[in-house]
Amino acid sequence: MLDPKFLEDISGKISALIAKTPAADIEKNLRALLTAQFAKLDLVTREDFEIQKELLARAQARLAQLEARLAELESQRKAG
Structure with missing residues (x-):
């Protein structure tokens, strides 16, 4: 540590x-x-911090993708 x-x-x-x-x-x-x-x-070491920072950035990006996909599916459902 x-x-x-x-x-x-x-x-x-x-x-x-x-x-x-x-x-x-x-x-x-x-x-x-x-x-x-x-x-x-x-x-924590700088290296551990940077790794966790990168993992968080990836998780946030994936969450944004999933939110966009969910919004798309919800709009298709309402339209259909």
Whole structure:
């Protein structure tokens, strides 16, 4: 659900900031904390979002076709 590259980028930046400190566990703990917090946000990747956006567009187009067909059939029924 989370983009691993995004977490790696944040982790890398934090690592660079604390590389000279004696606290080696800070990075590991902070990464775990960030992962847990992002998981609570129920985020999706851009790729998943774009896929769902395309599926919705297709569904809307199909619905428009079906509505037009239904209107056509109803008008034929009233005329006939």
